[in-house]
Amino acid sequence: xxxxxxxxxxxxxxxxxxxxxxxxxxxxxxxxxxxxxxxxxxxxxxxxxxxxxxxxxxxxxxxxxxxxxxxxxxxxxxxxxxxxxxxxxxxxxxxxxxxxxxxxxxxxxxxxxxxxxxxxxxxxxxxxxxxxxxxxxxxxxxxxxxxxxxxxxxxxxxxxxxxxxxxxxxxxxxxxxxxxxxxxxxxxxxxxxxxxxxxxxxxxxxxxxxxxxxxxxxxxxxxxxxxxxxxxxxxxxxxxxxxxxxxxxxxxxxxxxxxxxxxxxxxxxxxxxxxxxxxxxxxxxxxxxxxxxxxxxxxxxxxxxxxxxxxxxxxxxxxxxxxxxxxxxxxxxxxxxxxxxxxxxxxxxxxxxxxxxxxxxxxxxxxxxxxxxxxxxxxxxxxxxxxxxxxxxxxxxxxxxxxxxxxxxxxxxxxxxxxxxxxxxxxxxxxxxxxxxxxxxxxxxxxxxxxxxxxxxxxxxxxxxxxxxxxxxxxxxxxxxxxxxxxxxxxxxxxxxxxxxxxxxxxxxxxxxxxxxxxxxxxxxxxxxxxxxxxxxxxxxxxxxxxxxxxxxxxxxxxxxxxxxxxxxxxxxxxxxxxxxxxxxxxxxxxxxxxxxxxxxxxxxxxxxxxxxxxxxxxxxxxxxxxxxxxxxxxxxxxxxxxxxxxxxxxxxxxxxxxxxxxxxxxxxxxxxxxxxxxxxxxxxxxxxxxxxxxxxxxxxxxxxxxxxxxxxxxxxxxxxxxxxxxxxxxxxxxxxxxxxxxxxxxx
Numbered sequence: 090x091x092x093x094x095x096x097x098x099x100x101x102x103x104x105x106x107x108x109x110x111x112x113x114x115x116x117x118x119x120x121x122x123x124x125x126x127x128x129x130x131x132x133x134x135x136x137x138x139x140x141x142x143x144x145x146x147x148x149x150x151x152x153x154x155x156x157x158x159x160x161x162x163x164x165x166x167x168x169x170x171x172x173x174x175x176x177x178x179x180x181x182x183x184x185x186x187x188x189x190x191x192x193x194x195x196x197x198x199x200x201x202x203x204x205x206x207x208x209x210x211x212x213x214x215x216x217x218x219x220x221x222x223x224x225x226x227x228x229x230x231x232x233x234x235x236x237x238x239x240x241x242x243x244x245x246x247x248x249x250x251x252x253x254x255x256x257x258x259x260x261x262x263x264x265x266x267x268x269x270x271x272x273x274x275x276x277x278x279x280x281x282x283x284x285x286x287x288x289x290x291x292x293x294x295x296x297x298x299x300x301x302x303x304x305x306x307x308x309x310x311x312x313x314x315x316x317x318x319x320x321x322x323x324x325x326x327x328x329x330x331x332x333x334x335x336x337x338x339x340x341x342x343x344x345x346x347x348x349x350x351x352x353x354x355x356x357x358x359x360x361x362x363x364x365x366x367x368x369x370x371x372x373x374x375x376x377x378x379x380x381x382x383x384x385x386x387x388x389x390x391x392x393x394x395x396x397x398x399x400x401x402x403x404x405x406x407x408x409x410x411x412x413x414x415x416x417x418x419x420x421x422x423x424x425x426x427x428x429x430x431x432x433x434x435x436x437x438x439x440x441x442x443x444x445x446x447x448x449x450x451x452x453x454x455x456x457x458x459x460x461x462x463x464x465x466x467x468x469x470x471x472x473x474x475x476x477x478x479x480x481x482x483x484x485x486x487x488x489x490x491x492x493x494x495x496x497x498x499x500x501x502x503x504x505x506x507x508x509x510x511x512x513x514x515x516x517x518x519x520x521x522x523x524x525x526x527x528x529x530x531x532x533x534x535x536x537x538x539x540x541x542x543x544x545x546x547x548x549x550x551x552x553x554x555x556x557x558x559x560x561x562x563x564x565x566x567x568x569x570x571x572x573x574x575x576x577x578x579x580x581x582x583x584x585x586x587x588x589x590x591x592x593x594x595x596x597x598x599x600x601x602x603x604x605x606x607x608x609x610x611x612x613x614x615x616x617x618x619x620x621x622x623x624x625x626x627x628x629x630x631x632x633x634x635x636x637x638x639x640x641x642x643x644x645x646x647x648x649x650x651x652x653x654x655x656x657x658x659x660x661x662x663x664x665x666x667x668x669x670x671x672x673x674x675x676x677x678x679x680x681x682x683x684x685x686x687x688x689x690x691x692x693x694x695x696x697x698x699x700x701x702x703x704x705x706x707x708x709x710x711x712x713x714x715x716x717x718x719x720x721x722x723x724x725x726x727x728x729x730x731x732x733x734x735x736x737x738x739x740x741x742x743x744x745x746x747x748x749x750x751x752x753x754x755x756x757x758x759x760x761x762x763x764x765x766x767x768x769x770x771x772x773x774x775x776x777x778x779x780x781x782x783x784x785x786x787x788x789x790x791x792x793x794x795x796x797x798x799x800x801x802x803x804x805x806x807x808x809x810x811x812x813x814x815x816x817x818x819x820x821x822x823x824x825x826x827x828x829x830x831x832x833x834x835x836x837x
Contacts, residue, residue, distance in 0.1 A: 121372055173187070201274035212282065262325075313772070347395065365398040472659070481676065501541070514661075532663045759782070
């Protein structure tokens, strides 16, 4: 009986195997080329496709706006799309807070959820667009994105600091990986939308010099500050692509740098995706860095170094688009023998594999994301998530008790300032197109209701033009002061917007240069208005919108409350109003240090970390990294007895009980820092773990952290990484200067 059962099972298996073989053969026969067969591996399909392409067709696929190959049924595809905080396209998209605001949430699961929603909207738009355009995509309509920006915001003058998650490598790594994983999804076969970690590497201004700038940081800073987030993106996030920067590192342009693109990225970290140049960065290699003489030599240097795809022009036409001679330059470089067939094939295979992994060559019925429609784009649920992110991003910097606003006592509010009714102040740069938005003025009006009168005045411009032609008159100032005297509280909404701080751009305003700031103080025209309003004796709440730190020492010393709102996205006005009126207890934490003045900053062109960020700055700051107030209070208690000594293979494990001892439920962000042995050129302190939690009043939660000792590795003179022996201190609190709990230990 047992033998008969075995024979029966074997016969069934044989029948199933034969059926499967026949099915696969029939399935395969439906395709003109093997690469079209989804049953084959990606490697087999890519090799077959490349072997089927002519030389000219291969060359054409090295451009980020890859043309169609009709004879192979390959549609046109543009790799150039943006989604730093929402999809940028001709469609309406949900616009989340700018990346620096995402950094201020310190909420890893939330940022992953946001990226998942962005990927869904990206697929919805892509599916609709390609259906209408016979499978072809165009710029800002693909599902390969130039995001996230995981550069380190080392200096608040940098206009693109708003695109980053802040100044800390660990926080940036955690949030960057969360965004990448959320965008790309966890399907074992298909990527939902492809992420791109940029700009690799050591890139953070000055903007006007970026096309010829040569960054020369000390090697310790290269390995301990500028590279960790990119390594995490590759090793932990499995990011699909990496973008090379405009600038050079140690004299070699980043997009032609074999040390960065091959030795580190591929050989050491195991990166298997494709590398794309920043827009027209290939031009910089020959025209501005003068690294080579001709465009042909530039494309050859880039390909040999490991850059696979050229974004925007390789010749300096100034158009930003591909002139016909770009194709000719690539072809000429190959025919001159500057690049080999194998190098071309390698680059083309990497970019084509990305398209295979996105499911772009497979029947839509096999790709789960192909079923997403515009019904899932820009939904009320997505807007609700944008509101949640905006609420979590807001940082309460000062509060003497005026907040939350008392509805029983306040009857007249003056909302004044250049950002109060500004859409631009909500969006930041690289923003999509919201179908609707709530300015801060609108949010306050809606929250105030019918019993509180809200009066609005613009008051002054964001900044004075270089010729001072937009300076407010004395009559305008007097009007603002007169109105202020008749109100119960003043809400001043100012700061900056992305017309002043941005990616390289001409800015004709005092205190700004080419997208960067020349000074980090609040523009003088705004400070003058604030001083005039202060003279009325009325309480002033300052809502600051900016993409990085503002030096606001006078404001901190004189105003009753200060909120940092960043560029809070389409729902920013409602989020700010929720905090002002106490519907939401603020718990955002600073992802950057707020200095007291520009004088505290080193030279902008110096890429050494000495004197920069909370990790190396020794002076007194205005608001420390990780800082943020709440409408409630929290107490901390150790729940473990930690060891006095650890070895390299150990893990520091500890638990902290956090209790809400105030009068309102709210979030707390626990932050664990390590202080390294003294006498070495190591950071003064460094974030090593964090977690955002919600606790109702009179309740407690226990949070457990683990810090592997190997996580404390640092650069050493042998160009390797090791854990230094000696005495360390672990401290846990609510910001980088809060040592409520601390414990010293030795690493042996």
